[in-house]
Amino acid sequence: MKPTALVIGGGLHGASAATQLARSGFRVTVVEKNYAGRHASGVNAGGVRRLGRHPAEIPLAVAALARWQRLETLIGDDGGFHPCGQIKVAENDEDMARLVSRAAEVRELGFDHEIILSREELRRRVPAVAPHCVGALACDGDGAANPYRTLTAWRRQSQREGAIWREGVQVTRVDRVPGGGWRLSTDHPDLPGLDADWLINCAGGWAGGLCGALDECVAMQPQALMLTITERVTPFLGPVIGSASRALSFKQMDNGSVMIGGGIAGCIDTGGEHADVRLAGLAQNVQTALGLFPFMRDVRVVRTWAGIEGVTGDGIPVLGLSWRHPRLIHSFGYSAHGFQLSAITGEIVRDLALEREPALPIAPFDIRRFDSSSAAARASHTH
Amino acid sequence: MKTIPLAIIGAGPAGIAAALTAARHGLKPVVFDEQPAPGGQIYRALESTPLRDPELLGQDYWHGRSLIEALRRESVDYRPGHMVWQLTRDGEIGVLAGDTAALIRAERIVLATGAQERPFPVPGWTLPGVMGAGAAQVLLKTSGVVAQAPMVLAGSGPLLYLVAVQYLRAGAKVAAILETTSKENRRLALAHIGGAIRGWRYLKKGAELLRELKRAGVRHERHVVALRAEGDETLTGVGWRTADRPDDWQHCEATTLLLHHGVVPNVQMTRALGGAHDWSEQQLCWRPRRDAFGRSDIENFFIAGDGGGIGGARAAQLQGELAALAALESLGHIDGPTLAREAAPARRKLDAELVVRPFLDALYRPGDSWRRPDDDVVVCRCEEISAGEIRRVAKLGCAGPNQMKSFTRCGMGPCQGRLCGLTVSEILAAENDQSLEQTGYYRLRPPFKPITLGQLASAAGGAPEAPARNETETAS
Numbered sequence: 001m002k003p004t005a006l007v008i009g010g011g012l013h014g015a016s017a018a019t020q021l022a023r024s025g026f027r028v029t030v031v032e033k034n035y036a037g038r039h040a041s042g043v044n045a046g047g048v049r050r051l052g053r054h055p056a057e058i059p060l061a062v063a064a065l066a067r068w069q070r071l072e073t074l075i076g077d078d079g080g081f082h083p084c085g086q087i088k089v090a091e092n093d094e095d096m097a098r099l100v101s102r103a104a105e106v107r108e109l110g111f112d113h114e115i116i117l118s119r120e121e122l123r124r125r126v127p128a129v130a131p132h133c134v135g136a137l138a139c140d141g142d143g144a145a146n147p148y149r150t151l152t153a154w155r156r157q158s159q160r161e162g163a164i165w166r167e168g169v170q171v172t173r174v175d176r177v178p179g180g181g182w183r184l185s186t187d188h189p190d191l192p193g194l195d196a197d198w199l200i201n202c203a204g205g206w207a208g209g210l211c212g213a214l215d216e217c218v219a220m221q222p223q224a225l226m227l228t229i230t231e232r233v234t235p236f237l238g239p240v241i242g243s244a245s246r247a248l249s250f251k252q253m254d255n256g257s258v259m260i261g262g263g264i265a266g267c268i269d270t271g272g273e274h275a276d277v278r279l280a281g282l283a284q285n286v287q288t289a290l291g292l293f294p295f296m297r298d299v300r301v302v303r304t305w306a307g308i309e310g311v312t313g314d315g316i317p318v319l320g321l322s323w324r325h326p327r328l329i330h331s332f333g334y335s336a337h338g339f340q341l342s343a344i345t346g347e348i349v350r351d352l353a354l355e356r357e358p359a360l361p362i363a364p365f366d367i368r369r370f371d372s373s374s375a376a377a378r379a380s381h382t383h
Numbered sequence: 384m385k386t387i388p389l390a391i392i393g394a395g396p397a398g399i400a401a402a403l404t405a406a407r408h409g410l411k412p413v414v415f416d417e418q419p420a421p422g423g424q425i426y427r428a429l430e431s432t433p434l435r436d437p438e439l440l441g442q443d444y445w446h447g448r449s450l451i452e453a454l455r456r457e458s459v460d461y462r463p464g465h466m467v468w469q470l471t472r473d474g475e476i477g478v479l480a481g482d483t484a485a486l487i488r489a490e491r492i493v494l495a496t497g498a499q500e501r502p503f504p505v506p507g508w509t510l511p512g513v514m515g516a517g518a519a520q521v522l523l524k525t526s527g528v529v530a531q532a533p534m535v536l537a538g539s540g541p542l543l544y545l546v547a548v549q550y551l552r553a554g555a556k557v558a559a560i561l562e563t564t565s566k567e568n569r570r571l572a573l574a575h576i577g578g579a580i581r582g583w584r585y586l587k588k589g590a591e592l593l594r595e596l597k598r599a600g601v602r603h604e605r606h607v608v609a610l611r612a613e614g615d616e617t618l619t620g621v622g623w624r625t626a627d628r629p630d631d632w633q634h635c636e637a638t639t640l641l642l643h644h645g646v647v648p649n650v651q652m653t654r655a656l657g658g659a660h661d662w663s664e665q666q667l668c669w670r671p672r673r674d675a676f677g678r679s680d681i682e683n684f685f686i687a688g689d690g691g692g693i694g695g696a697r698a699a700q701l702q703g704e705l706a707a708l709a710a711l712e713s714l715g716h717i718d719g720p721t722l723a724r725e726a727a728p729a730r731r732k733l734d735a736e737l738v739v740r741p742f743l744d745a746l747y748r749p750g751d752s753w754r755r756p757d758d759d760v761v762v763c764r765c766e767e768i769s770a771g772e773i774r775r776v777a778k779l780g781c782a783g784p785n786q787m788k789s790f791t792r793c794g795m796g797p798c799q800g801r802l803c804g805l806t807v808s809e810i811l812a813a814e815n816d817q818s819l820e821q822t823g824y825y826r827l828r829p830p831f832k833p834i835t836l837g838q839l840a841s842a843a844g845g846a847p848e849a850p851a852r853n854e855t856e857t858a859s
């Protein structure tokens with residue numbers, strides 16, 4: 001009989017895991033309390049970025065990009081991916097020094113995707129950037145895609161592989177079944193209980209709560225990250241722009257609108273389902289953007305929003321097996337940069353469920369890093 | 384951030400009445416309104432309109448004079464030219480005045496932001512020369528200028544006749560009125576005739592307006608079942624079919640076409656705040672939930688006037704009084720018995736004012752084909768999404784307007800879905816065979832009206848930069 005897996009969370013990481021598990025012979029059900037992509041995965045900025053990644057994430061990001069480049073063959077749609085490049089701009093010499101040492105650090109790790117741009121080269125690639133900018137760090141081949149379209153393509157692919165999606169169903173309780181396996185209770189009258197051999201926690205901003213119920217220690221908070229969209233502007237920008245020392249992500253979309261973000265936090269209402277923007281943070285974010293592109297001053301904002309994302313204490317995700325419970329896999333806490341990684345995380349979850357060593361290093365994402373009582377156990381595991 | 388006890392958003396009849404009530408009880412409210420002068424939609428530009436002859440705009444218009452004079456006289460911190468572009472549930476108000484955005488917090492907020500015209504999507508409605516009758520009326524009140532070229536008005540509802548007559552009196556050439564009210568509606572409205580007779584004042588006014596149009600020799604087409612705006616670059620004519628001659632397109636030359644299918648509550652703010660909304664089958668619109676005093680289901684927020692359901696200007700004024708009383712009571716400024724005593728007369732008058740509504744709503748209810756147009760009609764003007772595209776995406780399994788947005792960008796343009804929201808919800812509900820409640824509406828996000836990046840940045844002021852974040856934490 002086929003092994004069964006329940007995925008909690010119909011975001012990108014749930015969809016990616018569901019796709020790979022179903023393809024490898026699991027009977028998969030994805031349970032989503034709202035609708036697929038309702039939260040971070042459907043409303044994010046769409047940045048596909050290796051640039052500036054935490055060293056631990058670089059191998060995954062590099063592997064993920066290779067998937068993005070052939071996304072259409074993998075899941076039937078390219079998700080609107082454009083490899084327009086990503087550039088982090090230096091506004092002064094101090095910024096530049098920081099970028100130069102970053103590029104060296106990445107090279108030392110054995111990667112060559114981050115390159116330094118001179119002032120002239122930056123101006124050539126981004127003629128509209130403010131004159132005070134002195135140079136940049138760039139990553140060719142990075143780019144941006146359409147989040148909801150990408151999520152829809154992963155969901156469809158998982159369904160083609162046989163996964164079942166239950167939207168509008170909230171998991172309210174998780175129990176271990178004596179003798180192995182899991183039983184989930186839901187708020188849906190037709191689905192009082194769901195059983196499976198494997199449980200996959202892809203609950204995004206709500207994953208911390210789930211961990212609490214499972215007695216797992218983790219430092220993770222849901223955060224509302226804000227974005228601002230402008231009216232359409234004549235095309236002036238190819239790559240996605242960031243800043244060396246300030247929180248910013250700035251890009252022009254196909255239709256001419258400009259999207260401004262940078263992981264600035266808004267607020268979440270007490271029900272935890274509704275994210276609100278905060279004027280002060282938005283204003284700061286926009287001021288940063290205008291510092292780099294002052295000519296945008298009179299362009300109108302048509303929309304702002306905030307999406308709920310799980311942000312961990314150390315800013316990198318939790319991806320790996322539970323050490324408290326057998327047959328429980330975590331994949332959450334992508335901390336504002338999980339869109340790009342979703343192309344690879346499903347394969348890692350699959351490897352773990354097949355009880356084989358994943359092809360990429362995931363030790364830094366082990367959940368035990370948050371559990372002081374098991375620090376010793378971790379030390380013995382990694383050696 | 385500065386905190387004030389009571390903010391009122393909107394200076395139409397509802398907002399002014401709320402402000403006067405608070406002032407009368409010794410509490411000085413702050414009133415924000417984006418317009419340069421008080422009066423709201425109905426009393427727009429009352430202090431400055433060049434059309435000073437009371438006959439031109441009519442008695443109902445000049446009724447507003449006493450309200451506006453009182454607003455100027457009483458202890459009210461009235462701030463014209465202040466657009467509220469953001470609100471949070473804990474009372475943070477983002478205000479834009481000139482080029483400066485600022486933040487203020489209020490302990491209680493009365494939303495009195497009024498109504499907007501119902502979207503009226505027909506072929507060609509995006510052509511220059513086609514506009515809402517209410518929007519045209521605003522132009523008339525503020526500038527007093529009318530074009531000499533022929534104008535056609537189409538749709539239904541009391542405001543349609545009123546605007547036609549106001550234009551006529553101001554010297555415009557009204558070529559035709561094309562009325563979409565069906566025979567069926569007349570029959571159904573009769574069921575509510577009891578209320579209508581008690582609200583006879585309205586019926587009498589309507590009849591007078593019609594007589595005036597007739598006397599002026601305006602062509603009046605009834606039972607219009609299809610309509611289109613014609614022209615390549617700009618409007619040159621109007622075509623229509625009637626129930627009596629369903630196969631013939633009739634035509635008339637026109638450079639202006641004013642469309643009107645009644646007004647619906649402006650729900651931008653209550654939606655953005657995440658308040659509960661109920662679908663009103665009687666008025667075919669969303670109504671934010673409020674109790675008899677205008678208390679919303681969002682703590683510390685009150686709703687007065689047409690923004691909570693269409694009742695007209697007199698009802699709006701009474702609701703403004705009630706909402707202010709309820710806000711004063713919740714601030715502890717007046718006690719429960721005072722609230723009950725002061726509210727009683729306003730509540731009685733309000734009941735009498737609303738008695739005619741079921742009749743008017745039934746009579747002027749726009750038929751299904753007007754609200755759910757044919758496939759080739761543009762629904763979202765900003766992103767140019769047609770009714771056909773919405774139906775196609777619905778077939779792909781799109782159940783609600785927010786998913787529609789993610790699929791097609793429908794409703795994501797500068798109008799924030801104001802001009803397509805109702806149409807999209809109604810088409811999706813019909814396609815998916817779901818109720819409007821199940822289908823839902825757009826999640827709305829600030830800004831309520833567009834604001835420039837420079838204006839938004841001004842709210843950051845000279846505040847120090849947020850500390851730089853570790854670069855790996857920055858979203859891309």
Ligand SMILES: Cc1cc2nc3c(=O)[nH]c(=O)nc-3n(C[C@H](O)[C@H](O)[C@H](O)COP(=O)(O)OP(=O)(O)OC[C@H]3O[C@@H](n4cnc5c(N)ncnc54)[C@H](O)[C@@H]3O)c2cc1C
Nearest residue numbers: 009011013033041044045047171204307334338339340859
């Ligand atoms: C505004 C914003 C901009 C961003 N920009 C970028 C970017 O440019 N580049 C980048 O790489 N990343 C970006 N990110 C981050 C990226 O979007 C996320 O890391 C990623 O989408 C997380 O996916 P997920 O599947 O873990 O979470 P989600 O998409 O949040 O999915 C989790 C799902 O689990 C469901 N769920 C939770 N609990 C339960 C339960 N008990 N029962 C049933 N269902 C449950 C939730 O409803 C939710 O839909 C951004 C995020 C935001 C919010």
Ligand SMILES: Cc1cc2nc3c(=O)[nH]c(=O)nc-3n(C[C@H](O)[C@H](O)[C@H](O)COP(=O)(O)OP(=O)(O)OC[C@H]3O[C@@H](n4cnc5c(N)ncnc54)[C@H](O)[C@@H]3O)c2cc1C
Nearest residue numbers: 393395396397416417423424425467496497517688689696
């Ligand atoms: C275009 C139009 C024309 C109308 N003409 C008439 C008429 O001639 N006769 C008639 O009987 N009825 C008319 N009505 C119906 C009208 O809704 C009511 O008669 C009456 O005006 C309702 O009063 P109110 O106080 O609820 O709202 P309103 O009178 O609409 O007042 C709302 C006020 O809120 C302000 N406001 C809205 N949003 C913001 C914001 N974000 N920031 C700051 N201020 C804001 C507006 O500027 C406005 O002044 C019209 C309606 C519309 C939409």
